Amino acid sequence: MSMTEALLVLEDGRTFRGEAFGAVGESVGEAVFCTAMTGYQETLTDPSYHGQVVAMTAPQIGNTGWNGEDDESRRIWVSGYVVRDPSPRPSSWRATGSLTAALEDQGVVGISGVDTRALTRHLRSRGAMRVAVSSTESDPQALLARVRDAPGMEGADLWRAVTTPAPYVVPAAGARRFTVAALDLGIKAMTPRRMAERGIEVHVLPATASADDLLATGADGVFLSNGPGDPATAREPAAACRGALEAGLPVFGICFGHQILGRVLGLGTHKLKFGHRGVNQPVQDLATGKVEVTAHNHGFAVTAPDGELQGEFGRVAVSHVNLNDGVVEGLVARDVPAFSVQYHPEAAAGPHDAAYLFDRFVTLMTERRPAVA
Amino acid sequence: MPRRTDISSVLVIGSGPIVIGQACEFDYSGTQACRALRAEGIRVSLVNSNPATIMTDPEFADATYIEPITPEYVEQVIAAERPDALLATLGGQTALNTALALHDRGVLDKYGVELIGADVDAIRAGEDRERFKEIVASIGAESARSRTCYTVDECVQTAAELDYPVVVRPSFTMGGLGGGIATDEVALRRMAAAGLYANHDKAGIVPSVLVEESVLGWKEFELELMRDRHDNVVVVCSIENLDPMGIHTGDSITVAPVMTLTDREYQHMRDVGIAVLRAVGVDTGGCNIQFAVNPADGRMIVIEMNPRVSRSSALASKATGFPIAKIAALLALGYTLDEIANDITGSTPAAFEPTLDYVVVKAPRFAFEKFPGADAELTTTMKSVGEAMAVGRSFPEALGKALRSLERTPAGLRLAGDLPGKDALLAEAALRRDGRILVAFDALRAGATVEELHDATGIDPWFLDQLALVLEVARTTTLEPASLRRAKRAGLSDAQIADATGRSEKAVRDARHQQGVRPVYKTVDTCAAEFEALTPYHYSTYDEETEVAPSSAPKVLILGSGPNRIGQGIEFDYACVHASFALHDAGFETVMVNCNPETVSTDYDTSDRLYFEPLTVEDVLEVVHAEQQSGDVVGVVVQLGGQTPLRIAQALADEGVPIVGTPPSAINLAEDRGAFGRVLDEAGLPSPKHGTATSFDEAKAIADEIGYPVLVRPSYVLGGRGMEIVYGDEMLRDYIGRATAISPEHPVLVDRFLDDAIEIDVDALFDGTDLYLGGVMEHIEEAGIHSGDSACALPPITLGRRDIERIRESMRAIATGVGVRGLLNVQYALAGDVLYVLEANPRASRTVPFVSKATAVPLAKAAARVMLGASIADLRAEGLLPARGDGADLPWSSHIAVKEAVLPFTRFRTVDGAHVDTVLGPEMKSTGEVMGIDASFGTAFAKSQAAAYGDLPTKGRAFVSVANRDKRALVFPVKRLADLGFEVLATEGTADVLRRNGVPCTQVRKFSDGPGNVVEQILAGEVDLIVNTPFGTAGTRLDGYEIRTAAVTMGVPCITTVQAAAACVQGIEAMIRGEAGVRSLQDWHRRLRSQSEAG
């Protein structure tokens, strides 16, 4: 067993040693941890992780290998991958290859053998920060200098990098009842699929699409997807969202899209200390009091005052909160047909408790225009 | 939704005695529930017949009824307590079935008691397999094809349609009792008959069994879910069975979380689980759902659900830090999950799904060696008697720890020694047996590939590949730091590394310590470190950062008792928990080390700190080291966890660990035959004549000298292992022939067997000066039946003052001679007015909880204090012990407590499907115990029988057939039975004696007399009580065996000793007089205290 050594250096100087895992090389990004025990393939291919070095808290990763069905986008997006124990041999009737091979093929630099719990505790107490992973540099100081030179997450417009270069259509499963224009800020494959299951034809448009582009699809509603980076940088998408609201179209946003809607409705956004990344977050629907267990992947959040706020589009209220820390997890506009959640009703990875939100979107569209067929 | 305001008192039903399939996990869940309810200001009353539980300690409920868990007694408790609600989902199948019976009899309605936690419809829907399958279908999920059958022929017909093998499953049982995998019609007929019989006596249940398509070899999974009344549902834990379908989950090695499912498959399982839970209608509380997944294509079927807290919930709670039982109790009161705090973080709610950053492995412990002839194949009927859990940062690490926690030989995957060929090993690995994982590893060592092994065992290749990795690491291990670290990360113990490198364990440990290769301790925190944890619940791993916090209080480590096994069960956990409470109260920081997930001791809030670790020298030394790094360890308690900590006490002391209480050298004095003999000689105390032999000739010479019968045993025994009574040369030759491991280092001990002796069990406390006699228990059965298997009474029913004084003197002499500081248990045999010492155990005994409850004195707490320096005088002054008097001079008017043992014979069958014999002997076989308490012996005894086996009959037919030597003694009790209206049946010899003494009886044919014999009558349900003492000679032995196994099959009370028969008659009389009322333990204790003060 010959192993190449690897280094992980955080911007505050804390260093972990391990072995090279995946591609050999060096990579810099924002250090975050993900607490999901399943779904590493979905996590790796989730565009919202673009620019991030993801540490998995689950200690053994790669058990079910890699398959041709579970990718959430066209490639792996993480800048680096940190695990404790990679599984050399996958076992699953659906596996077509191994995780290690997928990382190698896509040039993703990883490190294994790390005390990921120590790393997580560090990030939990110090907050998210920049990090480098390298299997080519052996001097921690040299690596540290490069980490400190790298740009941070605040002000990053990473959504530009992950969006689709060209529009495409995901047809409705069965008869088409509605058409939705989805702004791809880093959309996951499961999202259009969840809509398609409900008879929605989804037109996925590049992130820079204008309100006119959205309306030109003949959409019954507009969807703002998840995505990476700082929502404050998303000026074009915000403008498109504003246009859709002005046109009276139902708007549904998730994650990054929720932050954009929040800003358009008059709220601010801020960066969380270390974010929510996992599939076990308890979110309460304030209207019903019910708790749903949800998939999260966000480092920013909407800042909202208590009670209702009067904005450009009328009243807006917090609809969902995170029971762990009180973070705003959902918004509802009272005077326009718009709502959004910070988490991932499409799941993948994660529980399906929040899938009802897609039904809510359908209801909004139905109220505006009874479905064809 | 805040708590319901209409509930201010709740009755909790426990699970009764420890039996296979229902062990101390229900003490853990019940204790949590009682605590949670009382913290809410609810008045809690409790029924549980098991005195060894923490939950039946008087301080855990407002009124504790140690009474039989039968509808009749529980109704009396309800009448006395008038609770608003009944919580029955935390006491296993026993509580659930009792609640159903109370509902069906209209008792709940009559007293206006609401069943909370799960309603009757939900219980029925979850437990009735047919209805359950309909529900599964209604939510669009699949179950195995099957049919409910009401007759054996129907079963056979169904099997023909489904194709053999088929799985047979009775409803309303736990641990798969009465079920199995039938590969042909003969086996099917046998199982079907047993399965139909299993429910014959349950009110409101029509006996049926399900005959089901087999999915042997599929992957098996479990989910633990919780739901609140607002319909919020969370999955607390997912569990994957390493052993595929066909081996009961209780007998399987299981792993949490699920390791070999993708998120898609896992979420599908979660969706189906939640849908099933909703459709079944479990309103609030926990439930467990099992699934099978076809490894070839992912097809998933739902196997079963348990609409209650289960063994798996205890495991899930320990595996995640999420206290399912406590939360279930709060949900039953009307809280919702979001209103309940997660104790571990303190800042987040219970409405979430725990996420693990470690791997948990549970491994079962079996006791087949106790039941010679029992079929050791693992199947759908649970056969294990205990389990160990381990936490590690990888599957191999956790598996390694779990295997060494089992305290078996070998202590984990073998790395040295000769191997049979690969093919032989693959063939052996294909058998579903205890220790299969070790064989699988051997096969890898012998060159088998993961594929070959997967084909042979059906175990998922991922697990097997992990074993292959361990082997790869082991093969390249050296004592270099990097290599050592890698070996430790792969979960290898020092002993395994020693085997792999050809060194001694000590050399490996020294090298490791020199190079600073030591474990760190991480925390089980429910959230993978996302939030800070408040509870120090630790496990070791070889990683960078340790989380043990420094502290300034003096610390005491308490070593627990490891997995339950026959001879060492919940009683020892009870003592450890008490020590922890008492020492915490006395200002120490208590640190528990244990590896049994079923127990109260491994609840994260029992001790100040918890280390979930194996109880081996290596693992304990590391915990001691870690604690010494973080503060001042003033002592390690080894006296309370049974033989487990005692076995390693000397090794720990040799490494400088401060053992408190009786020192290891003194322990050795009591355990070593020769040394103990000298202690007795010096004190002038008699013991049975004995000698040691290493051959038949030597043994015969001793037997000739001391006279038959003799008691023979290997020199190193626990729980009477391998002990037999030998009546003559032939039997002796046979025994020596079978005792394979006999050698000069391991001779056979030959003792004079004391016939017709009264056995007396004594627990005492000694501080070096004063002796406190905790209790003197007189056995019902004569010496020769293991103390753990015989019933006993406290206070003793036939001993006089002079006997007690003799015992007191003897106890003092032994305690002084051995050098005891703390507890001492001695067993005596009183024969011909000589008080022989049978053995002395300088540790907490199995009877400590029973004695504590019978005499209202917390013996284990006092013992812990004595070990840490308090004197008995101090404790009397403090009030922990009574100001004067002790457990041996209870007032004459005091109540009487009877302990009865519960035996697992229904679980074990021979390969041909017959029951194993139920005769008791010097080898312990019971799994648990119950207590009957009342003002008179007869009533207390009757209650103990009702709690253990069901009510004694008060009319009907009694069948009597006894050995010649017992005939005279039986005349009187049998005459009483006849006077009470029983029709007496007897075999020829017994009938002659009875008739000559004027007892009317009907003579019946023996089994060996051919058709029309009494065994047939028993099997036809025509006999209500059996008295059958074993015969010494081989010919008539078979008759006895047939009688006793028929009794087990039919659940007829079967008395196998004269003394028990007499006690039984007293019990029947008490029943007929209708004296069996109920009274809370708190009441009995109050009464006793005032009697003592008056007296």
Ligand SMILES: Nc1ncnc2c1ncn2[C@@H]1O[C@H](COP(=O)(O)OP(=O)(O)O)[C@@H](O)[C@H]1O
């Ligand atoms: N159809 C089946 N084919 C093969 N094995 C089965 C089947 N059904 C159950 N089993 C095995 O039997 C065990 C016990 O069955 P289960 O329904 O869970 O009963 P219990 O109530 O005793 O837990 C399961 O853990 C599983 O391994």
Ligand SMILES: Nc1ncnc2c1ncn2[C@@H]1O[C@H](COP(=O)(O)OP(=O)(O)O)[C@@H](O)[C@H]1O
């Ligand atoms: N000399 C003897 N005569 C009669 N019965 C004996 C004798 N020695 C032991 N026994 C019986 O065997 C049982 C087990 O023996 P013991 O020495 O107590 O072993 P253990 O360590 O298993 O408790 C006792 O409870 C007693 O009933």
Ligand SMILES: [Mg+2]
């Ligand atoms: Mg089961």
Ligand SMILES: [Mg+2]
């Ligand atoms: Mg004994």
